[in-house]
Amino acid sequence: MSHPQEPQRFFFHFGNPFRSPKGSHLPPGLISLLDKFEKTLSERLQKLVPKDKSDILSLSWMKLAMESLSEIHRDIKNLITELEIPVTDWDEKWIDVYLDISVKLLDITIAFTSELTRLNQGHLLLQCVLHKLESNSPDQFLRAYSSLHNWKEQIRSKNRRVETCHPVLDNLVESLDLPKVRNSAKGKVLMRAMYGAKVATTYICSVFAAAFSGSTDNLLDLSSTVPATLPWAQVFYNVQTTVNTEIKNIFSREEFTVLRELLAVDNCANKLYPLLQDGFSPAQEELFKHSVSDLRKTAEKLSQGLDNLSKVVDDFFKIVLSGRDALLCNLRAGCASPNSVLGRNTDEQSMRDMQPCLGNESIYCASCKMQRLVVLYILFFDRMVHGTDHRPRAWWLVQIGT
Numbered sequence: 172m173s174h175p176q177e178p179q180r181f182f183f184h185f186g187n188p189f190r191s192p193k194g195s196h197l198p199p200g201l202i203s204l205l206d207k208f209e210k211t212l213s214e215r216l217q218k219l220v221p222k223d224k225s226d227i228l229s230l231s232w233m234k235l236a237m238e239s240l241s242e243i244h245r246d247i248k249n250l251i252t253e254l255e256i257p258v259t260d261w262d263e264k265w266i267d268v269y270l271d272i273s274v275k276l277l278d279i280t281i282a283f284t285s286e287l288t289r290l291n292q293g294h295l296l297l298q299c300v301l302h303k304l305e306s307n308s309p310d311q312f313l314r315a316y317s318s319l320h321n322w323k324e325q326i327r328s329k330n331r332r333v334e335t336c337h338p339v340l341d342n343l344v345e346s347l348d349l350p351k352v353r354n355s356a357k358g359k360v361l362m363r364a365m366y367g368a369k370v371a372t373t374y375i376c377s378v379f380a381a382a383f384s385g386s387t388d389n390l391l392d393l394s395s396t397v398p399a400t401l402p403w404a405q406v407f408y409n410v411q412t413t414v415n416t417e418i419k420n421i422f423s424r425e426e427f428t429v430l431r432e433l434l435a436v437d438n439c440a441n442k443l444y445p446l447l448q449d450g451f452s453p454a455q456e457e458l459f460k461h462s463v464s465d466l467r468k469t470a471e472k473l474s475q476g477l478d479n480l481s482k483v484v485d486d487f488f489k490i491v492l493s494g495r496d497a498l499l500c501n502l503r504a505g506c507a508s509p510n511s512v513l514g515r516n517t518d519e520q521s522m523r524d525m526q527p528c529l530g531n532e533s534i535y536c537a538s539c540k541m542q543r544l545v546v547l548y549i550l551f552f553d554r555m556v557h558g559t560d561h562r563p564r565a566w567w568l569v570q571i572g573t
Contacts, residue, residue: 197356201254205360206402208250212367213403215239219375219410227417228382229431230476237483240375244490247368248497254357262358266498272346272369273495279339279376280488285332286383287481289325290433294477296322297436297470304463309450316447319440326437327427336380337389343373347396370397374411378418382429387422390415432473439466 197205218239219232226232296318303315347369352358370393380389392415397404421429428434443462451459 197360201356201360204250204253205363208246208364209367209402211246212243212371213406215243216371216403216406216410220413224413224417227414228378228421228429230473230480233379233382234476234480234483236375236378237480237487240372241483241487241490243368243371244487244494247364248490248494250364251361254361256357256361260355261502262352262355265358265361266502268346268362268365269498270495272343272372273491275339275343275346276372276376276491277488277495279336279380280484280491282330282332282336282339283379283383283484284481284488286330287477287484289328289330290430291474291477291481293322293325294470294474296325297466301463301467301470312447312450316444319444319447323437323440326433330383333380333383336376336384340373340377340380340389340391343369343376344391344393344396347373347393367401367403370407374407378414381418385428387419390418432469432476435469436466436473439469 216239219236221227221232300315300318300322303311303318306312347366352362374391374393377389377391381387392411394408394411397407399405418429426434427437439462443459443466446455446459446462
């Protein structure tokens with residue numbers, strides 16, 4: 172999905188978003204907040220370039236990338252709190268942007284979780300193989316061979332949910348063009364910060380989509396989209412160039428997967444496969460034992476890596492969902508309390524009376540708790556009963572959330 176030939180996109184469709192209103196400048200306090208956010212954003216992006224480039228697309232590197240993404244979204248939440256913009260002062264376009272982006276991120280994160288779950292299910296087959304190999308029975312070896320064959324087929328199957336990432340990524344790129352902010356210094360700071368977060372989010376999600384789909388069609392090049400005047404732009408260009416170059420090198424090897432830990436297990440399985448299929452002589456017994464040991468070690472490393480990555484992807488989902496819930500709940504509370512601020516309530520008694528959501532699971536208001544339960548129930552029911560994407564998750568989340 173790289174589009175180097177496309178004309179340069181601009182963040183705001185109708186003018187320069189980073190120029191202060193005529194005759195006015197950003198107050199020093201707002202400049203300080205924006206500088207702090209953008210400096211931190213640069214640092215988080217820089218973490219994506221490892222000392223050893225061969226670590227790119229390892230599960231540990233992907234975990235680091237998703238953790239950085241979660242931190243960026245927490246930074247946005249903290250910035251919103253520090254800006255102290257009453258919900259009643261939020262422009263409708265800001266709200267639309269936030270809700271639209273968040274629902275797309277929820278949808279794409281569900282696709283990632285689905286793929287991680289599918290890969291983790293393969294570990295059960297590997298455990299079955301290893302258990303059977305503990306016996307010296309030829310019958311058990313044949314069963315181990317059958318289970319290993321099933322594993323190889325399972326990990327090479329396609330996940331239809333991952334294929335839905337392509338149009339979602341296209342929509343995320345299109346959403347980088349936002350309306351101009353008028354007569355609001357705080358709004359200008361918020362939109363500029365959200366733009367940086369969205370660029371980082373869109374790019375990192377494209378890397379995950381490319382890795383899980385096995386196709387560089389999902390790998391984005393946002394160089395023409397990001398204005399060079401932004402203080403974090405050069406860091407982003409460098410990170411994108413380094414990561415994209417390495418990913419394309421990995422894909423050029425034409426392996427069945429670009430996930431390093433998964434490929435390591437498959438290589439061990441390939442060494443063991445003929446020994447189980449054709450049998451082995453006493454002279455090959457030592458080779459057989461080493462092959463089984465290597466399979467056990469690489470399988471455990473894969474399982475641990477998938478578990479760790481699944482946890483941080485789930486954490487990111489919760490951050491996006493809680494942020495969306497917080498905005499929706501404070502919009503409701505804001506109708507009764509004009510001082511209601513996303514992330515903070517200045518009146519403790521008002522908080523007890525109306526229970527506005529602060530983006531924390533333990534203090535959701537009753538409406539948001541019910542909303543969250545309904546969302547999770549629908550997603551669970553759809554996965555367990557249908558097993559496929561008969562309906563877009565984003566549609567459900569929009570209907571319930573808005």
